[in-house]
Amino acid sequence: MARVSSPLQVEKDSINGQPLSPISIKADGLRPLRIMHVFDRMDVGGTEKAVMKLIRGLDPGVFEHYICTMRGTSTAAKNWASGITLLNAGREGAAFQFNVPRLVKIMRAIRPVVVHSRNWGGIEAIVAARLAGVPVAVHSEHGYQLDMRSGLPLHRRLLRHFVYRIGTAVAAVSGELRDYHAAQAWWKPEAINVLYNGVDGHEFRPQPQVREGVRRQLGIPADALVIGSVGRMVPLKDFGTLLKAARVLATEMPNLHVVLVGSGPELAGLREYVASYDQLAGRVIFPGTVDHIADLLNAMDIFVLPTLMEGMSNTLLEALAVGLPAVATRVGGNPEVVAEGVCGYLFRPQDVPGLISLLRTLLRDSRLRTQFGKAARERALRDFSLETMVRHYRDFYVDLVMRQRVSPPPACYVRN
Secondary structure (H helix, E strand, O other), X not given: OOOXXXXXXXXXXXXXXXXXXXXXXXXXXXXXXXXXXXXXXXXXXXXXXXXXXXXXXXXXXXXXXXXXXXXXXXXXXXXXXXXXXXXXXXXXXXXXXXXXXXXXXXXXXXXXXXEEEEOHHHOHHHHHHHHHOOOEEEEEEOOOOHHHOOOOOHHHHHHHHHHHHHOOEEEEOOHHHHHHHHHHOOOOHHHEEEOOOOEOOOOOOOOHHHHHHHHHHHOOOOOOEEEEEEOOOOHHHOHHHHHHHHHHHXXXXXXXXXXXXXXXXXXXXXXXXXXXXXXXXXXXXXXXXXXXXXXXXXXXXXEEEOOOOOOOOHHHHHXXXXXXXXXXXXXXXXXXXXXXXXXXXXXXXXXXHHHHHHHHHHHOOHHHHHHHHHHHHHHHHHHOEHHHHHHHHHXXXXXHHHHOOOOOOEOOOOOO
């Protein structure tokens, strides 16, 4: 890839008290491709995680990034996103906001080549981008909320249709999510790009020595059978279904343990459920929110994703990369990730007997777990690697910019 030389032009503007990065322009007229990513709120969720991996993966000599939020940034996310300029166009906690004027002002100061908004909370950025004269305006859909199960309200369908029409491109992180929003917004599925999430196969890999150490720290016997999951403790994730299945299986398998990693409003209720049943006493561990997700995954034998709805689960990809057989609900992008009967199984949401049957099969067959685990890692590295995700986004952005004939053009690159 081409690298950017010393700046010939420097901006003097600042936003929110922060100086803007200079726009570097080479003598041959090429410059970095400046992208402004827009969220409702910057936290440490799956969407933000995917975007941060993308930002860290794209060549900094060719791409330059800003993150703009509608409702602020959590302290954890500020640490997570160190080195990236974080801007805020709205007010934290406000129920209703109209942020288009503020967004237009920010965009005119920053002068991004690409504005990329994500999900409903950032959708108004596309309108602002058009008013601000931004060459490329992209909106993408990354997941579900519980109230989307019965379809979107009419006003959201209408605004999405309008944004899809005025935007340069629309994307989704799975084929199923593409089809869902195409139907809701009266849009052609083939007009929505699918850009899968990716996983770092080096960070997330099988590590037997880590497995033993983490089990000791958690108080889990070395020979225990461990099922587990990772995610926010919210109703959408439905961890209660997993605990119901574990309660039955625990009566059959004295060495069964459960590890549920994460925190959220449902955590207290899940703890109460565990405390109510003797079968689960001393067998369920809640480590809370942790930074070393790969270590906790390595302590497991089977990964379970009981979610009611899903876009494209980062934790499911991470579990596969660690070499875990996966049992996931047949919703959203899960069937696009889990090759059924090859690296895991799928079941209907809230189907406790179905989940019990699938887990029983895997728990009783160590050879099958090993076979599925090997296939899981191979699938993660082959089809959902971080390198593949970054390459697809790189080509996506630059192709859109080239079609808009931006002048001066962004720094050129060589396709792999």
